[in-house]
């Protein structure tokens with residue numbers, strides 16, 4: 001009986017560890033989002049420079065050069081984003097033009113795990129995003 005309990009605990013632990021590592025991660029080698037933030041990347045496959053934005057952040061224009069201390073270079077994020085990790089409890093809406101204009105697209109995490117958008121060429125959004133809003137994913141609250 002004791003052995004059975006021990007085996008059960010071990011199996012349960014393995015299950016918990018594996019579900020954590022599989023469910024919570026897009027690519028552990030690059031910056032992962034907290035559940036309340038979205039991470040935008042310069043290149044596909046979460047490459048290049050990245051910027052994070054929390055729930056409640058609205059960027060009406062990405063136009064203009066900003067110094068990014070993370071990658072230590074000046075970058076213009078307009079028409080630059082090529083991959084995105086959407087935090088578990090985040091709903092992000094991206095827009096083709098500044099001031100939330102033009103075509104738009106909304107993506108959400110699934111409340112437990114981030115949504116992994118590794119290559120925006122697949123959805124015709126590569127190097128097109130000019131403004132975005134980050135809201136709560138209301139499915140999760």
Ligand SMILES: [Ca+2]
Nearest residue numbers: 042080081082
């Ligand atoms: Ca790009």
Ligand SMILES: [Ca+2]
Nearest residue numbers: 096128129130
């Ligand atoms: Ca654009």
